[in-house]
Amino acid sequence: MKSKSQPRRDFSRDKKSAISNQQSEILLGAHMSIAGGVHLAIERACSINCTAMQIFVKNNMQWFARPLSTEEIRVFLDHRQRRQLASVFAHANYLINLAATNSQFHANSLRALAEELIRADQLELPFLVMHPGAHLGTGEEAGLEKIAASIDAIWRVIPKVKTKIALETTAGQGSCLGHRFEQVAHVINNVREPERLSVCLDTAHIFAAGYDISSEIAAKKTFREFDRIIPQARDRLAAIHLNDSKAARGSRVDRHAHIGKGEVGLAAFRFFMNEPRFRRIPKVLETPKGKELKEDVVNLKTLRRLISSSS
Numbered sequence: 001m002k003s004k005s006q007p008r009r010d011f012s013r014d015k016k017s018a019i020s021n022q023q024s025e026i027l028l029g030a031h032m033s034i035a036g037g038v039h040l041a042i043e044r045a046c047s048i049n050c051t052a053m054q055i056f057v058k059n060n061m062q063w064f065a066r067p068l069s070t071e072e073i074r075v076f077l078d079h080r081q082r083r084q085l086a087s088v089f090a091h092a093n094y095l096i097n098l099a100a101t102n103s104q105f106h107a108n109s110l111r112a113l114a115e116e117l118i119r120a121d122q123l124e125l126p127f128l129v130m131h132p133g134a135h136l137g138t139g140e141e142a143g144l145e146k147i148a149a150s151i152d153a154i155w156r157v158i159p160k161v162k163t164k165i166a167l168e169t170t171a172g173q174g175s176c177l178g179h180r181f182e183q184v185a186h187v188i189n190n191v192r193e194p195e196r197l198s199v200c201l202d203t204a205h206i207f208a209a210g211y212d213i214s215s216e217i218a219a220k221k222t223f224r225e226f227d228r229i230i231p232q233a234r235d236r237l238a239a240i241h242l243n244d245s246k247a248a249r250g251s252r253v254d255r256h257a258h259i260g261k262g263e264v265g266l267a268a269f270r271f272f273m274n275e276p277r278f279r280r281i282p283k284v285l286e287t288p289k290g291k292e293l294k295e296d297v298v299n300l301k302t303l304r305r306l307i308s309s310s311s
Contacts, residue, residue: 026273027052027087028303030285030296034058038072038123039079042088048297052087052282054129054239057119060093063112073122080124087282089166089239090120092130098150099133099143099177106150113165114154120163127164127238129200132178132187143177148190155193166198166238171208171247171254179209179252181229188231198238199230202286203264203272204245204256212249213268220271240272240283242303258287259299270306 029050032041038055045053058065080088096113100106113130120128133150135143151165167187172179188194203213211225212218227233244262247253260266272278283303289295 025051025086026279026307027282028284028300029053029087029282030287030289030293030300031055031091033291037075038068039076042076042079042083042085044293045085046083048293048300050085050300052284053085054089054091054282054284054286056093057090057116057123057125057128058093060091061095062093063095063108064115068119068122076123088123088125089282090116090123090125090128090163092116092128094131096130097133097136098147099135099138101136101138110150110154114157117154117158117161117163117165121161125163127166127198127200129166129168129239131168131170131176132184134175135177136175140177140183143175144183144186145190147177148187151187151197152192155191155196164196164198164238166200168200168241169202169205169209171202171205172252173208173254176254179205181226185229185231188236194231197236199233199236200239200241201226201237202241202243203268204241204243204262205254207245207249207264207268208247208251208253208255210250210252213271214249214265215267216271219268219275234277237281240278240281241286242269242272242283243286244269256287258295259285259302266302266306269303270308273303273306274308 029045029052031054032044034041034055041055092113096109098109100109117128133143133147167178167184170176170178177183184199188197207213211222213222230236244257244259244264246255246257246262248263259269285296285299287299
């Protein structure tokens, strides 16, 4: 399971003409399918003018997969370099629960997350987004402690992997942890290597969890709370999932909706698209779509229209 540390390509230095364009662009895109080969996700993202992309590094509903071949890694990196997609990162599979109470399920979660971090590292991805876990009745404190201990155990197995874990804020459905900033901070403060943890914020999730982002004033207040609670918050925020919510604020129900078609409101997305601190943070959609990506095109167009000329 151990991974050798290799020098990473610096994608930001390959094409000077592309650099100037990318520096002036907001990092915006969507989660893309890896069907047919992980490199094809890059082609899909670029076909709809994404500057950022999130992927799974394997089938997201299976515990394990065969290792990536040297050729698969090479083709992905070559596509990435040639297409100059500014930001690419990964999301862990949905089976993983580091707070699992069943010993075999927990062991599978540890192994699966370690293997996915290795795959992400081989693809030279900076971080892997992960839902912290669900305590399944053991209680918040016990669940958070188990998550932190599990992360430490994984890092002991793969000490040289450079890909970080980005803890995702959750809606708090069921016994899922991560729906309060304090819970995310607890994990960060209780691992041995907090520098290997980042944070991914999901707009639908924090809204459903009860945080108010319905206006610029409300959103700024929420982020003052985020900055106060999350250690080194401004440096630790790695990505933003831009999703509207079918569920009401405070419902703790996780149901994503298309931008402007849910309960969050366009004012919130206008804030995220124009706030200077988020300009170089990748923002991706996780909204329902078909193979032709028409829904992504509409959502991205809606978001781009919210960008003010002065931003």
